[in-house]
Amino acid sequence: MFKRMKAVRRPLFWFKMMMWALSLVIAALLIQLGSLIMSDVPTAGASIQQKDFEDTARLTPIIAQTKQISDQLKQSKRDIEDAEFKLASARSDYANGRATFENWIKTRSATESRAENPEVIARTKNLEQLKLSERVAERAIEDLNQSKTEKARILADLRNQIAVIRAESALPYEQARKLQTLKVFLFRLAITLPLLLISGWLIAKQRGSKYWPVYRGFIIFSLFAFFVELVPYLPSYGGYVRYIVGIALALLFAHFAITAMSRYVQKKQAEESKPETEKRSLINYETAVKKITAGTCPSCDRTYGAKKDQDVDFCVHCGFCLFTKCTKCGDRENSFYKFCGACGEKSNDGHLREATPA
Ligand SMILES: [Zn+2]
Ligand SMILES: [Zn+2]
Secondary structure, X not given: OOOXXXXXXXXXXXXXXXXXXXHHHHHHHHHHHHHHHHHHOOOOOOOOXXXXXXXXXXXXXXXXXXXXXXXXXXXXXXXXXXXXXXXXXXXXXXXXXXXXXXXXXXXXXXXXXXXXXXXXXXXXXXXXXXXXXXXXXXXXXHHHHHHHHHHHHHHHHHXXXXXXXXXXXXXXXXXXXXXXXXXXXXXXXXHHHHHHHHHHHHHHHOOOOOOHHHHHXXXXXXXXXXXXXXXXXXXXXXXXXXXXXXXXXXXXXXXXXXXXXXXXXXXXXXHHOOOHHHXXXXXXXXXXXXXXXXXXXXXXXXXXXXXOXXXXXXXXXXXXXXEEEOOOOOOEEEXXXXXOOOOOOEOOOOOOOOOOOO
């Protein structure tokens, strides 16, 4: 069987590879330049923050007051701690005083009457004084606790007010942010769209141009710009825009693909109705050699072999002549070969047998 074979000249192959490398280099340079331009142009301005939309005139005094009250609250907590120490000390003073008094009275009660004794009266008064101090310390803590509770309530109210004022800024902030997103997107669209239009024009009109590798670099660059510099900045609006743009692109792509396909089918049909000599002159030499060795008919693009491992000289679908015998040595050769591979006989149209008329 035939080895898979390429009729492209080797230097041409490397030249093609080089041209691809050139396209990629051009694309890379353009991408670098583009991102440099994008970073220098003020696309977004300062980023918007919710803070910028808060009612500062109302907020500032409330925040100041909050700070003041919260400082006071801290101070009251410290005061309560101090007062608790004082209370503990007063309690232990009273307990000690009472124990001393009771011991003293036990030793005295045996000998003297308790009533109307001036020393007993003095000691009792002293004990009462200690009890009173304890009560005063307790009262002080209660007062401090009450004041602390009041301050905590005031603080909670102030914090609520701040939250309410801040919440009011959410809507204008959201609107401004949306507008900003839209602005950024439109700006980027204004830069990217011309690139895409130029690329579309290049693809449609300049594909055969000898400067195609350069244009291809530009097209790669514009695709990169589209997917990296534009698509991520599509405003979402809950996904609407993204999906609509996606659907539009898919439809556009489908339109081009379907048109290209029907154009291809029409071209092939028109070609098939032509006489074989004309068909041959329309087919590129390199392509034809490649297709025939790969098992595809160069005329109708179908797989020509009816059975595996069976030599077929004509396409079973369109009757196109694929293989012929050398006029000199009779070796079977690709009908596009210009010389016989076995004897070197020039083939030209000598190889070609007229296809049977349809
Ligand atoms: Zn065919
Ligand atoms: Zn020959």
